[in-house]
Amino acid sequence: MRCPTCEERDTRVVDSRDLDEAATIRRRRECVSCGARFTTYERMEAARLVVVKRDGTRQEFDRDKLAAGIRKALTRRPVSEGAADRAADEIEAILRAAGATEVESSRIGELAMEQLRALDQIAYIRFASVYQSFEDLETLKREVDSLYAEREPAMEPRRP
Numbered sequence: 510m511r512c513p514t515c516e517e518r519d520t521r522v523v524d525s526r527d528l529d530e531a532a533t534i535r536r537r538r539e540c541v542s543c544g545a546r547f548t549t550y551e552r553m554e555a556a557r558l559v560v561v562k563r564d565g566t567r568q569e570f571d572r573d574k575l576a577a578g579i580r581k582a583l584t585r586r587p588v589s590e591g592a593a594d595r596a597a598d599e600i601e602a603i604l605r606a607a608g609a610t611e612v613e614s615s616r617i618g619e620l621a622m623e624q625l626r627a628l629d630q631i632a633y634i635r636f637a638s639v640y641q642s643f644e645d646l647e648t649l650k651r652e653v654d655s656l657y658a659e660r661e662p663a664m665e666p667r668r669p
């Protein structure tokens with residue numbers, strides 16, 4: 510691990526802690542030569558997870574691509590920074606916990622929609638309309654109606 514400032518190879522660990530229930534270890538390092546401090550992350554190499562697309566082609570599960578898709582749906586929505594990454598991590602955790610080495614892309618789409626539904630309803634509709642391609646306006650309306658029905662009473666528009 511080279512120092513990002515001076516490229517010195519000799520660094521020492523000044524702090525080390527577990528993240529995400531110890532799946533990741535974060536280390537603060539200090540360059541022995543110039544004293545610059547930087548952070549490294551160490552993760553267990555994950556087992557292979559292959560996505561089977563609708564047309565039958567297979568590709569390696571790409572968590573970053575999934576996060577990008579979720580982030581796109583959340584564009585300009587009032588959610589915290591990092592929400593898309595957390596959602597993608599959550600989906601990956603669910604898939605890995607299931608223990609299968611292959612997963613249908615439609616399953617990942619469903620999980621993404623579940624995450625978005627809980628995060629932001631507009632983002633959910635955005636994602637679902639692209640992903641699920643609502644057959645017609647009637648299907649879309651039913652989905653929107655079901656979202657309204659689930660809303661907290663406090664969020665209901667005040668009636669005159």
Ligand SMILES: [Zn+2]
Nearest residue numbers: 512515540543
């Ligand atoms: Zn250095």
